[in-house]
Amino acid sequence: MVQKAASSQLQTSAKESTNEAAVTNGVASSANNKSKDFSSDGVADNDIFMLPASDFQLLGLLTAIAALVRLFRIYQPSSVVFDEVHFGGFASKYIKGRFFMDVHPPLAKLLLTLAGWLAGFDGNFDFKDIGKDYVEPGVPYVAMRLLPALMGVMTIPTIFLTLKATGCRTMTAAMGAGLIIFENGLLTQSRLILLDSPLIIFTAFTTLAWTCFTNQHEQGPEKAFDASWWFWLVATGLGLGATVSVKWVGLFTIAWVGSLTLVQLWVLLGDTTTVTPRRLLKHFLARLFCLVVIPLTVYLGLFAIHFICLVNPGDGDGFMSSEFQATLNSKAMQDVPADVVLGSRVSIRHHNTHGGYLHSHNHMYPTGSKQQQITLYPHKDENNVWLLENQTQPEGLDGPIKGSNAWDTGEPIPIRDKTVLRLYHSVTDRRLHSHDVRPPVSEADWQNEVSAYGYEGFEGDANDYFRVEIIKSLSDGAAAKDRLRTIETKFRLVHIMTGCALFSHKVKLPDWGFEQQEVTCAKQGTLPNSIWYIEQNEHPLLGANAEKVNYKNPGFLGKFWELQKVMWTTNAGLVESHAWDSRPPSWPVLRRGINFWGKDRRQIYLIGNPVIWWSSTAAIGIYFVFKALSILRWQRGFKDYENINFKRFDYEIGTSVLGWAFHYFPFFLMQRQLFLHHYFPALYFAIIALCQVYDFATNRISSLGLRQRPAIGRGGIAVFLAISIVAFTLYAPLSYGNRWTQSACNKVKILNTWDFDCSVFPTELSQYAVDAPSAGNAAQTAAPVAPGPSDKGSQDLNVTPQPAAEPSVSRVEKVEYRDQDGNILDEEQVKALEGKVSFETRYETRTRVIDSDGKEVDDGPAGAEGVAPPHPDVERLPETAPEVPEDDGRDSPATASPEDDIGKEKSVEKADDGRPRPASEPSEATR
16 A cells, blocks of 8 residues: 555554644645645545554454443343334244335344344244243344344444544544443444444444545545555445445435535546546546445345345235235236126225225124225235126116126126226125215215115115226226226226215224225315226136236336335324424433333333533534634634644534534424434434544644643543443443332433433332242232131121232323423413414323232233333324325225234124124234
8 A cells, every 4th residue: 555655654653743743733834835636734644454553452442341331231121122023023024034014224124134043033923012021932132132232332443443544543532432332322222123223333334434535535646546545435335335224314324425525526626737537537437336336236235135035925015016016925916807897706906005905894884874884905805806787787688687697698898988887796795885974984074985785686776886987197008098907997986976986095994894994985085095996807708818917027126116115105104293202403412212111120211321412412512613613714814724723623523513414404304203313323423523522622733732731631531431431320220221229210310301210110229139020920919818717707797798808909190291392291381382382192101000018010011111102113104084184195004914804804793783893803003
């Protein structure tokens, strides 16, 4: 590797002395010493591969400490915690090959699956509930947690090397590593089966690679296109691809690198001495390939692996189009006749919500007309079959031919645009029907109930007539625009008597409707939600020689692009409130955390180290003040930017602050649910900026007098790290789920917005000596004891005998009202706000069971003590309320397993009175 003579020394002390000599008193005569090429003044070769052995020894020590901190008692808790419900569950689905839909790209989930599979995980554990035990089923949860934990450990050497690459001294780099080690929030996230630790390490690696590349670039033409230059540029591209493949937050990292790339190209454009147009094009193409093509290739490749792994139908395929679903095992469809004719037995599918097939079953609406239910059902079933009849029966020799098979003889009669039909449900002998009656759920004036009405032999009435209206703009091919064709023709069914169109939207019926999707007849419904198409088509007259059609195979790119759109729509639709959400203004000041888990008088609560958090925020503020003053001084004609240290402070720390801004401010534009952990990438950049500010103040700005007294700088680092470690220790019980006391908890509750519950801890640590009940028997109480023979004589015969005393159980429910920042409102404040502002009330019930001795007993499944509800990032969207305007609905299909729906219907059929009633088992929502 070629190096300038002035920077060829290998020892850190010699290199730092060179840097100091180059910027003595921070002054340079720019008129005489300004570079004649695109190299930057005051930049030395900070090659991290050339660090002295002492630096690597210190790096090894810091990494070992990080491993101890991250891996300490990683086996606890031995039950499912917070989002392990989802990301552990995704590992099960990967191993089983069952398709699922998640708003995050697949890299981190694939790595977690690999860790579990290598440890022997067979995918049979479903991670369904917070607090579900890992030990008894033999889940290798420790191995799965080790992956994010080790990634958290690797963040420590990464930030150390990054700070060295920026030119910071070794002690400053050690301080940065120490701050990451003892940051409670990063620790908590890295010890669980979650995605944030992989996100942070790939963000950190990208930052390291780009910092090293920038250092090579700023040394001018001598370094351009050499091996080290290419190495770090390619590494940056790989890091960008990995980061965006964990979460789309990686797009912010791409924006950060992209903006700095534009700055570099702009500087290159201004160098007319060494950068010819051909060489400028070479710089541009190199960056285009490494920073665009490589990340895109990584991203596409990981989705290719994702599709290879998920080949079977699962609870997420309902989000996808029929063409997509047809690529999954057992979802593929045989070729079917293309032309739809009178008498065809068809299944009709909703085009927009992907909610499923037009469906009916022998159960009635509990209100309204109390006629037979019409729903949208997501699985293939005989109750999805409809026979298409003309509005009059065909004529025979002896008059009209009776029965539903009347169209099975003679010539096939195609169904053309504007044809009026009746839809006959063969299984229940009823016809699709609508009338001016409000639906049981969506009781809007513009919606009518749709039912199945009639009986065997009944000829029907005028309310059974629907007109076919072909949507030519959506139909595929000239023939499909003229007549009904399977799959290719998209159409509406308009009710003749009322003018409304058959309609469905992402509203689920209650238990009496088996949680299937609602179907109505809408007079003002949006066009996409009233569009249908035919998927299955059978007719005796359409033999083997009839023209056949099938779904087009979308191919990899088609599936990839469709999944991206579904992920985007679903992610943007996560707008409902969550018990532990927070907004971006509260993150830099650490106003609120997230409750992860609670059991056996222990708690895991995601909260940052306030010393590190607030100090890093202060460093960002210092830079903003500096930048504002420098702009004002520049406008007044001051020559501050002729000072090399001034320029380097502005650029180096400005680069880190820009990274912080790119990873923080975009969240202000999002209406979706947000949480404290969304700030972690920005926090990483803030910690880097904090270390850089400290390094400039103590090692590079001579006017402060600290550079001449290095002992003060080293002492400041020691004191600051000591304070950070003390703060870390104080909040460690919330990070590890360790034993704690109420008094210790209350003492460190600095802000009243920190809503971890100190009452769950005992008053003394000695109370942990009593074995807490396990989740399996927590709710058990002693059975009443019948009085023995010796007790009978002592009882008052005129008093009803009482059972022996059993532990008394008391349950207290408290309703808390909070503002948008999470502050608790008292009753007077709530009353004062009524009628003045719009706010929602969120209820969180915390149940405490107290036995007869006043001791708290674990009640029910683990995690019942105020544990956060399931995270929405991977949940289905809430169903649309009747008053909410319609949207395209693609992000929230009504899905359930066939077994659940069949079980529900059978449970109603077995009821004594035959009326719909709630089923015993709810269907599982698509995550």
